[in-house]
Amino acid sequence: MVVIKNYIAGINRFKIIQTFVFMKIIVSMAASVYKWLFAPVLAVILLSATPVKKHPFHVSVVEVNHNATEKSLEISCKIFTDDFEKVLGRNYKTKVDLINPPNKAAMDSLVKKYLFSHLTIKANGKPVSFSYVGFENDNEAAYGYLEVVNVPSISRLDISTNIMYDMFDDQMNILHITVGGTRKSTRLNYPDKEASFSF
DSSP states (O other): OHHHHHHHHHHHHHHHHHHHHHHHHHHHHHHHHHHHHHHHHHHHHHHHHSOOOSOSSOEEEEEEEEETTTTEEEEEEEEEHHHHHHHHHHHHTSOOOSSSOSSHHHHHHHHHHHHHHHEEEEETTEEOOOEEEEEEEETTEEEEEEEEOOOOOOSEEEEEEOTTTTTOTTOEEEEEEEETTEEEEEEEETTOOEEEEEO
16 A cells, blocks of 8 residues: 555656756747847847848949050949939039939939039049940949040059048048059048059
């Protein structure tokens, strides 16, 4: 009889321990599931309460390529389209649409005017004159294209740019220069605007 009582007590004890462990696992799983369910909900709440910026940095890229065959400098200026539209609209007091321009010639005029007034280049110590080629939009970036003719060779290139400095005081301008297959790069942070390259 005592053996049976001890056996039953052992079974009961085992069931209690089993139930306790099972409940602990359930609580642990529930807490884990709650955490993973709650995290996205919290993220949605925080994101909806905080204004979202399209891009948290302000940067433009100027690429200069010396085309030895054509004896020219091929220049592209890449700028975030929304930022570029804002600065053009503010500076020239007009509505600007670079993505679907109702008047492409008018937009060309604004882009040309802006780039000519915010970028200067000296080739081998002499200032160059730009020819405006045009602009295009690619996803979130606008590209303005310039050309300099009659540049047979390059030993030194001096660039001054303050693109978008009139809009953002955290603007960063990246310069990539390619001459004779050699590519050199630098970064200008507001308010720095001058860089020199020797080849």
